Amino acid sequence: MSGFAFDPCDKCEQMMQPYLDRVLTDVELAEAESHLGGCDYCARRYRFEEDFRRFVRQAVAVPMPPELKEKLRALRTPL
Ligand SMILES: [Zn+2]
Helix, strand or coil, X not given: CCCXXXXXXXXXXXXXXHHHCCCCCHHHHHHHHHHHHHCHHHHHHHHHHHHHHHHHHHXXXXXXXXXXXXXXXXXXXXX
């Protein structure tokens, strides 16, 4: 393999928020989805972020326990 100038996962991560906000262009969306189809790591991250957003929406009225917040923060930190 040669010419691996950038990390596709890096780009994929940059697209995560706009992806979840549904503001990507068709081209970017296709790019993100084709990467997610082949990359377990990013697929898991996207799924987690989606769950996280859903959880945040449901939990507006309920404060998150500190240990759960810590767990989520750890999961969100790239290795
Ligand atoms: Zn990836």
